[in-house]
Amino acid sequence: MSTVSASTMVETTLASIRERTPAYGELADQFGRVFLAVAGVRDDLMKKGVAIPAIDPARISAGVPVLVGNDMTLWANELVESASVVVPILSEVLALDEATRKSLIEWMADPKHVSGLAQAWIEGDRKYFENTSVCPETVSPDVLLSISETISVPVLCAVVETLGESLASLSWDHGYCPVCGSTPSISMLSPKEVSELDQLVGGGGKKYLHCSHCGHDWRFKRNACPACGNDDAETREVFYADGTNAERIEACHACGKYCLNVDLREYEPRPNLDVLQMGLIHLDLFAHEHKLQPLTATLWNTLES
Secondary structure, X not given: OOOOOHHHHHHHHHHHHHHHOHHHHHHHHHHHHHHHHHHHHHHHHHHHOOOOOOOOHHHHHOOOOOOOOOOHHHHHHHHXXXXXXXXXXXXXXXXXXHHHHHHHHHHOOOHHHHHHHHHHHHHOOHHHHHHOOOOOOOOOHHHXXXXXXXXXXXXXXXXXXXXXXXXXXXXXXXXXOOOOOOOOOEEEEOOOEEOOOOOEEEOOOOEEEEOOOOOOEEEOOOOOOOOOOOOOHHHEEEEEOOOOOOEEEEEEOXXXXXXXXXXXXXXXXXXXXXXXXHHHHHHHHHHHHOOOEEOOOOOHHHOOO
């Protein structure tokens, strides 16, 4: 388990983005507040401790993620805590008017409301967001969904971190998250493994997919497309960023999807992968120019050039 706090990792990644690509500085300043709020809640929950769900081997073998079918009211109080910290900041970043901010904050102080949103998000129940009447004139279902995802992130990340080795030992070869069922937003090649005595015990380079919704990383075949499973070298292509081999686009021409990949052997300290994507927008723009679609839509890969 990492000894570096989530907040520290976010801060160092934001600083790296500002230093390396000043053009992203404004984005880092604006959305960095949200990332720091989410990380702060996660750190706080880890200190307090969170409940963990049971892992059913039979369901895992059948390809059913851990949280699918679980009652999210188990974490209702944690979701309320997250909303109380994150929603005021997110409302400012989204430029919501004062009345809407107050209504959202008050509405999301109810454990039933926030756990209901989290449940609908986990189950992919979009109708729930369309039928939820909280500031309908100023908060669209898409915005409400985005807010729900954001307040769920620190809670689910704390659950994943608490589960620890029980997740790492799962046998899972699907291109969606074994915890929450989301598709990955980015992939990585693992860093070099160093013992407590600073001795190199492994060269790293194993491929993992990363879930931005719950923070889980799971092993995946290095030469396969997470979207469709295609492993034909003739229909897969890799594009590297100028001047570095540490950041690249992994494209699949069989399904037209792409996923960003970073080689963590080239990063020190280790970055927060969710924040890091904000500094890789140039790769997303390149992919769009080549008529590729992101495996998972994020704010960063849906920005217009």
